Amino acid sequence: MLSTSGVLISVCDEPGACPVCGGPLHVQKTIPHHGKTMRHGQFEIRETVHVCATGCRYASGTLVTRRAVSLTEHIIPGRTVGYDVMTFVGLQRFIHYRQREEIRSALHGEYGIALSSGEISNIAKLFLRYMQDLHYKHAEPLRNALTEDGGWPMHIDATCEDGRGTLLVALAGWRRWVLGAWKIPTERSDAIVPCLDQIVQLFGAPCAVMRDLGRAVTLAVNILVSDLELDIPILACHLHFLKDIGSDLLKPGYGELRSVFKKWKIRPQLRAFSRDIGRKIGPDIVTEREKVYAWLQKGGDFNMPEGRTGIATVRHFAQWILDYHEDSSGEGFPFDRPYLDFYDRCITVHRAIPRLLAGRLQDPQVSKISKRCQRILNPVLSEVPFQQTVRRLRARAILFDELRDALRLVPKKTSDSKHSPDTTVREMADIRQHVEQLVKSLEERRPERGPAQDTRNAIDLILRHVKDHGDNLWGHVIPLPIQQGGGIRLLERTNNLLEGFFKGMKHNERRRSGRKVLTQDFEHLPPEAALAYNLKHNDYVAIACGSLEKLPEAFARIDLEKKQRALDNAPETSFHPDVQPQLTESASLPTADRRLIRTKQMKERILAIATSRIKNRAIG
Structure with a gap:
């Protein structure tokens, strides 16, 4: 297809008859404006608008006019970009996690569409609003799909970054769909309950609830189940249960062990020891490393090498202690106890060195270096405080x-x-x-x-x-209704579905932003970004829009339906009901307050009051 980029296009659809009187429509005016679509690139438009010849009006009182349908199906109302451009930007931003400049380059290089970074950001946010409308518009067919499964288990959890940007997500466990996402001030039950009520209203009551052990979520779920008079299992995540016990059980002793190591400065001394020996060996370190490796291949040789090789061996022993994190599984505390592994390696090396030196007469330099390493490790062998702890x-x-x-x-x-x-x-x-x-x-x-x-x-x-x-802790076997074939189905024993979802979400945001700390990013990330992840599930896409290729058409239908309701003077209904009225602000320094207190006027007012003289007031 030939590109129409930069070409002036006249759009004049057949007006048809007036929907009120059935009479003809005449040309009212011609409107020039711009357009940008993936299919045609950038172009200029001259649109012909028709009006009823007899001046009929809709029930809303608006004059009967007819815009070019071929244009309104492609261009977003009040904007120059098409639905396909918005969809492209949204998918690139929230599904492929590309940066604004990457999206700009792709649009300009492949489609000849020029957009600024600010426009990319605004269009991405607009995509999320349409995504939310699409999600709640299809609440009924999504609910039917969940019902056909025999119900749906609700996984509920919240996450934040540095205490800010708290994101609450409700997920359908068996389908992996995000049914709702909200930003709440802090993790409090009175902020969570309205969100859960909305989900139940739209998608039906869950057949079970999986939660962590947090007080706010626990109380909110109990209130929900009590208010709805549901007889469903409320399950605590086994992993959170185990972590909670492990933290309470091991943290005191583990913290004491860490403090003792820091007090005696074992790790800093070993690092200084390794650096010092490395400098003494000098440029021969590569050769000596190879000799140490060759000595390691001799399985039965328990005699310390002599000369520089022996010195390098002691250095590698110290480095082996410092590499104690290698013994961890990556699951974190309390499953991993790195300082306990550090202690074990210190004890092992302290016992190994004398046995190596006892084999035969050793080089005095090797013996001196070995004893220096032992002196660093000597405090670890003490009964108090190490061994008791x-x-x-x-x-x-x-x-x-x-x-x-x-x-x-x-x-x-x-x-x-x-x-x-x-x-x-x-x-x-x-x-x-x-x-x-x-x-x-x-x-x-x-x-x-x-x-x-x-x-x-x-x-x-x-x-x-x-x-x-x-x-x-128990109740994971869920009996299915007879209407859905009966039988049973199991729930996950953990809330890892949501834990993994949040972990992946933050990883993707770090990839996009290039920042390790996501405090600002998460605080300003719209909650609808979680709904966009549903587009990765083919069964969800099939219900919401058929396919990702038809997503722009689904967005266009949302606007057409809204416009038709306005013309018919029908009550305007939002696809996403507002479930959070005026919530009590519980965060210590939310974004809105931060903007206020950082104003120049706030600082000037406080300084003026602080430096003013106190007026004496007459007591009467």
Whole structure:
């Protein structure tokens, strides 16, 4: 197709008859304006507008006129860009996470469309508004699809960045659809409940709820279920449950161990030691590294190499200690305990060096360097404070690992439970049985008296958490209605669906912005950005617009329907009801307040008052 970029196009559609009187329409005026579409590039338009010859008016009182339908189907009202341009910008920004300059270059290079960075930002925000309208417009067919599944489990969670930009998301677990997303001042139940009410109103009541252990979400979900008089399982995320116990159980001892290491400056001394030895070896470090590697290949040789190779070996031992993070699995505390790994490596090297030196007479320089390394590590062997702290921490870590083994929470990809076999149901029952057996075992092992106070406190802590959350740990087997074929379906045991969603969202925003800290980005990111992720799901796209290629047409129909309602003087209805009236502002320094207090007038007023003289007031 030939490009019409820069060409003047006359648009004069057949006007047809007046919808009120059935009479003819005459030319009223010709309107010149610009247009930018992916299909035609940039062009100039001369649009002919027709009006009823007898002056009829719509029910709203507006004069009966007829714009060019071929134009209104492609150009966004009040703008020069087409729906396809807006869709392209939105998909690039929120699905492919491209930066504004990348989008600008693609539009100009491939389609001959010139837009500024500011226009790209505005169009991206406009895309999200249309995306929200499209989502709530199709609430009924989306609800029908969820009903055909036998219901939908609600996963609810919130995230923020540095305490700002709190984003609340409700997700349909089996479909992975984002059903609602809102910005709330802080994570509070009175801000969450209206959001959950809206989701239930639009998409029906969930068959179960998966949440974390936060007080606000817990209270909000309980209020929702109570108000609706629902008899559904409210499930606590097993991973959050385990993390909560691990944090309470291990954080005191782990923090004490970290403080002791910092007090004795073990790590800084090892780093200085490694740097100093590296400087002494000098340019031969590459050769000596190869010799050390060759010595490592001799499996049965426990004798320390002599000369520079021996010195390099001691240096690598110190570096091996400093690389203690390698023992971590990447799951974070409390599953990983890096300082405990650091302690273990310090002890291992301290024991290894004397055995290496005992084999035969060694080079005095190697012996001197080795003893220097030992002196750095000597404090780690002390009973107080290292060994006592480590002993208590290990005892608690063993209890925590027992609980983790019982819950069988191991790193793995979340599986789709749509057609879970009976073995998975048996596995769930087996997990519950193991947890109950562990609880019984802990009750029996709990020392009633004596010196084992720390063990008693640790067991009490675990039992208290089980008592508080035990009722919400089970109920993942959901019976399906007979209308949908009956049977059962399983829920995820964790809220990793939303945790992973938030993690991916932040990763994508970092890719787009190039910033590690997303405080400003997340604070200004519209909540509708979460809805855009639904476009990655083919089943959602099929219901909302058919295909991504038809997304511009779906957006155009939204405007046409709004315009027709206005002409018919019908009540204007928003596709997305406002569920959050005047919420109490609970954040300490929200964006709106920050703008006010940073004004020049605020500073001047405070300074003027502070430097003014206090007037004496007569008491009478």
